[in-house]
Amino acid sequence: MSExxxxxxxxxxxxxxxxxxxxxxxxxxxxxxxxxxxxANGAGKTxxxxxxxxxxxxxxxxxxxxxxxxxxxxxxxxxxxxxxAVILQNPDEQIFCSLVEEDVAFGPLNxxxxxxxxxxxxxxxxxxxxxxxxxxxxxxxxxGGQRKRxxxxxxxxxxxxxxxxxxxxxxxxxxxxxxxxxxxEKLHLQGVTVLISTHDIDIVxxxxxxxxxxxxxxxxxxxxxxDFYNNAENVYRCGLLTPSVFNMNRDISALDGLSPAPYPRNxxxxxxxxxxxxxxxxIVCVAVEEESAVGRYEExxxxxxxxxxxxxxxxxxxxxxxxxxDFQFDAIDACFTEAVEGKDSVLFYDSxxxxxxxxxxxxxxxxxxxxxxxxx
Amino acid sequence: xxxxxYSSRMVNWAPLGKLFFVLALLIVGLVTNSILVPMITFAxxxxxxxxxxxxxxxxxxxxxxxxxxxxxxxxxxMISILGDHSLPPLWEGNILWFTIYMTExxxxxxxxxxxxxxxxxxxxxxxxxxxxxxxxxxxxxxxxCPNEITELIVLIYRYAFLLLxxxxxxxxxxxxxxxxxxxxxAMRSYGGAMAxxxxxxxxxxEKSEAALAxxxxxxxxxxxxxxxxxxxxWIVVSIGLAVGLYFVGQYSSDWVNMAKLFAPLFGWDL
Numbered sequence: 001m002s003e004x005x006x007x008x009x010x011x012x013x014x015x016x017x018x019x020x021x022x023x024x025x026x027x028x029x030x031x032x033x034x035x036x037x038x039x040a041n042g043a044g045k046t047x048x049x050x051x052x053x054x055x056x057x058x059x060x061x062x063x064x065x066x067x068x069x070x071x072x073x074x075x076x077x078x079x080x081x082x083x084x085a086v087i088l089q090n091p092d093e094q095i096f097c098s099l100v101e102e103d104v105a106f107g108p109l110n111x112x113x114x115x116x117x118x119x120x121x122x123x124x125x126x127x128x129x130x131x132x133x134x135x136x137x138x139x140x141x142x143x144g145g146q147r148k149r150x151x152x153x154x155x156x157x158x159x160x161x162x163x164x165x166x167x168x169x170x171x172x173x174x175x176x177x178x179x180x181x182x183x184x185e186k187l188h189l190q191g192v193t194v195l196i197s198t199h200d201i202d203i204v205x206x207x208x209x210x211x212x213x214x215x216x217x218x219x220x221x222x223x224x225x226x227d228f229y230n231n232a233e234n235v236y237r238c239g240l241l242t243p244s245v246f247n248m249n250r251d252i253s254a255l256d257g258l259s260p261a262p263y264p265r266n267x268x269x270x271x272x273x274x275x276x277x278x279x280x281x282x283i284v285c286v287a288v289e290e291e292s293a294v295g296r297y298e299e300x301x302x303x304x305x306x307x308x309x310x311x312x313x314x315x316x317x318x319x320x321x322x323x324x325x326d327f328q329f330d331a332i333d334a335c336f337t338e339a340v341e342g343k344d345s346v347l348f349y350d351s352x353x354x355x356x357x358x359x360x361x362x363x364x365x366x367x368x369x370x371x372x373x374x375x376x
Numbered sequence: 377x378x379x380x381x382y383s384s385r386m387v388n389w390a391p392l393g394k395l396f397f398v399l400a401l402l403i404v405g406l407v408t409n410s411i412l413v414p415m416i417t418f419a420x421x422x423x424x425x426x427x428x429x430x431x432x433x434x435x436x437x438x439x440x441x442x443x444x445x446x447x448x449x450x451x452x453x454m455i456s457i458l459g460d461h462s463l464p465p466l467w468e469g470n471i472l473w474f475t476i477y478m479t480e481x482x483x484x485x486x487x488x489x490x491x492x493x494x495x496x497x498x499x500x501x502x503x504x505x506x507x508x509x510x511x512x513x514x515x516x517x518x519x520x521c522p523n524e525i526t527e528l529i530v531l532i533y534r535y536a537f538l539l540l541x542x543x544x545x546x547x548x549x550x551x552x553x554x555x556x557x558x559x560x561x562a563m564r565s566y567g568g569a570m571a572x573x574x575x576x577x578x579x580x581x582e583k584s585e586a587a588l589a590x591x592x593x594x595x596x597x598x599x600x601x602x603x604x605x606x607x608x609x610w611i612v613v614s615i616g617l618a619v620g621l622y623f624v625g626q627y628s629s630d631w632v633n634m635a636k637l638f639a640p641l642f643g644w645d646l
Contacts, residue, residue: 055586078592086590093580094587096534098378098508102600107591109598118600138379140537154591 003067004031004162004193005052010061012051021047023217024061029195029210031161034188036208036225037197040239044217045197046089049164052195054080082111085160089167091144091151100142100150101126101135107158118157125153128183130314145176152183162193169200178329181207182313189352205243206266206333213238226263245270262367268336268360272369277342280372283335284344287351287375293319297348300376304346310335313350320348332360339371340364378508378533380437384428386506391515391603393610394507398499400614401621405492408625411484411632414491416621421498428506437505441497448493456486466635466644480635487634509533511603518605523595530597538580543573 005028012022021044029035039045050056051063054070054077063070070080085107088094097103101122108118126132129149139147148171155163165184169177181203184194198204204211211225215238221228229235229242245264252274253260264270284304288296293316301309309324310331311317317328326345327334332353335345349357354375361373381387386394401421405414425433457474459465459482467478507515513526546569550556555565635644 050586050590053590055589074594077589078594081590081592084590086587088583088587088590090583092538093583094591096530096584096588096591096597098510098534099382102510105600106593106598109600110592110594115600122600136382138382140379158591 002031003028004065005029006064006067007051008062008064010051010058010063012047012056012058021217022051022058025214025217025219026061027212027219027222029193031193032188032191033193034184034207034209035193035195036204036211037195037214038201038204038211038238038240039197039214043214043239045214046166047217048214049086049166049195049197052162052164053084053086078111082158083161084164085155085158085162086164087152087155087166087168089170091147094151094154095139095147098138098140099135100131100137100139100153103139103150104153104157107154111158121157121159122153125157128156128186128314129153130179130318145172148172148176148180152180156183156187160192162195163187165194165196165198167198168196169198169203175329177203179314185356186313186350186352189355201241201243202245205245213240215239226261249273264367265363266333268333268340269363269367271337271340272364272367277340279342280370281339281341281343281345282372282374283339284346285335285357285373285375286346286348287354288316288319288348289351290315290319293348294323297323300346300348304344308335308338308343308345310345310347311349312347312356313353315350316348332357336360336364336371339373340369377504380429380434380505381508381511384506385430386424386428386502387508387511388604389506390606390610391507391511392518392606393604393614394503395515396606396610397614397617398503400618401499402496404618404621404625405495408622408629409488410625410629411488411491411634412628413621413625414488414495415632416624418491418495418498421495421502424502425498425505428502437501441501444497445494448490448497451493452486452490455489456483458482466642480633483635483638484633510597510599513597514599514603515606517596527595527597535577535580535584539573539577542576543569546572 007025007027010022010025011020013020025044025048037045037048047056051058054063054072057072065080065083070076086094095103097106104122104125105118108121113121122135123132126135129152131146131149131153134142134146134150139150142150148168152168163184165180168180168184172180177200184196184207188194196204196208205225208225210222211228212219213221213228220234220238225243226246229246232242235242245266249264249270250260252258256274262273264273284300284307286296286300297320301307308326310327311320311325312331317325325348331347331349335347338345347357357373357375361371364371401417405417429437457467457476457478459477459479461477463479463481465477465479466483467476469476509530513530516526516529517523547565550565550569554561555568556562638644
């Protein structure tokens with residue numbers, strides 16, 4: 001993987017302030033990677049994001065984008081911001097228009113794209129966040145969660161190469177949070193580099209490849225999450241806590257006299273490591289398109305009547321909303337957990353998530369569990 | 377208001393055309409001395425508003441119109457009782473330290489001003505409740521209004537609501553902590569909420585500036601579905617109607633005498 005962003009000794013302080021918000025920060029971000037940016041309140045996460053988008057110009061140090069130093073000229077910043085999209089914690093801070101579709105179109109129109117393309121991008125972005133029926137609604141009529149989706153759609157419509165999500169799950173209900181994480185995964189699968197800052201450590205522990213810890217304006221750690229969480233003193237000093245799965249794995253491994261490695265990151269991996277059935281249940285994975293999902297469901301369920309079902313991806317979930325589904329969210333983990341427990345299940349999913357399913361299969365295999373997977 | 381505007385049946389009419397039409401009617405109502413012209417423009421304003429809202433005028437708007445009418449009734453009432461003392465009075469007397477001197481001329485003048493005012497309110501409201509703010513800004517831009525002004529219109533409109541929302545949250549928070557327990561405490565709480573809103577507005581401005589920059593804002597708010605532009609039809613209809621009403625005004629200045637209409641009711645001898 002090539003490097004998409006690099007910060008070298010970046011120092012930034014707000015106007016008239018003697019305190020550096022970022023101080024000699026150095027970090028490299030790989031293209032197409034899944035990054036968690038963690039840190040206590042006031043650590044400098046949002047300032048770091050604004051530095052990446054060129055909103056804040058460092059007092060010293062250099063920000064490199066694709067190997068080139070960022071140019072703080074109108075054209076240089078336009079180029080940078082057409083690649084980088086940001087979703088802020090509070091959607092009200094980034095929503096400027098009266099209507100949903102007008103707001104989603106705000107960024108693409110500012111890029112000077114022709115109207116046909118803007119309409120296409122708006123339609124696609126609204127579809128991705130399931131807000132199409134609300135396209136002509138005034139934003140004041142929407143709930144907080146719906147406004148967040150509009151803010152996400154606004155960022156998606158920019159077709160970014162890098163997506164920065166600042167507390168994307170804050171203020172969202174658990175289901176909406178899972179949808180956001182599915183969306184983050186989808187972006188990753190489309191080749192977008194995703195950076196997520198959140199206080200929900202459990203959610204990003206499952207998802208991120210690289211964990212970056214910011215403490216007092218510096219990068220305290222960058223690498224595999226386990227390497228950081230194994231240093232309890234450091235975790236405490238940075239104002240963080242260890243994820244539940246990590247804690248349970250450490251404690252049960254200690255009780256059983258086992259090594260904590262390999263580290264399970266979700267429910268199926270944990271179950272496989274400590275209590276898996278000898279014989280795997282079968283997981284039938286059915287990739288579906290929105291238009292044909294119902295037909296596929298009926299066809300498959302005719303043969304596998306009574307089997308547990310799960311759905312992954314917004315298109316499949318929407319298409320099968322009237323059908324009986326046992327696992328509506330986090331269904332990849334849920335179906336693999338069933339398999340670990342020796343039970344069969346059927347997973348209907350948006351075809352783009354095929355690599356995610358295969359990745360989960362491989363991870364279980366590395367833990368020592370060979371799941372009976374059938375992909376149709 | 378924007379909500380109402382976006383659901384209006386007139387939302388797709390050219391905003392500049394509507395503005396031109398409304399202004400033409402307002403001006404003609406002001407330059408003629410016949411009460412018939414503001415009566416007609418008032419009726420046009422009411423019809424436009426009824427059409428725009430599909431006869432579903434929200435209660436809040438009705439209350440606003442009611443309040444405007446009440447203020448105008450008071451203002452016109454004052455004009456009617458401050459007549460020229462060289463003319464014969466219809467009614468004179470003293471109430472407390474006020475001297476009331478109503479003449480036929482002041483009575484008619486008050487009615488004329490009243491109708492001009494309510495015609496203005498209804499016409500402007502019919503325009504406002506059918507034109508979303510971004511469309512208005514777009515219309516201003518198309519007549520070469522400086523960008524700074526048109527963008528300010530959009531930003532002020534957007535942030536006024538956010539700040540108001542914040543203010544109400546602060547009021548509720550103060551209420552939860554007995555902030556209105558006694559008049560002095562209440563005043564202090566309101567003062568605190570106002571100061572807090574002001575400070576928040578600074579913070580919001582800073583955050584919004586950054587957010588706008590992230591979305592490639594370059595000083596203009598683009599519109600996805602651009603409204604129709606001002607066409608020659610609008611100009612012809614507006615000017616034609618204004619000229620027609622002007623002539624109606626010229627020939628009908630003594631057709632309607634409000635004092636004579638009300639004379640039997642009040643027993644005036646005219």
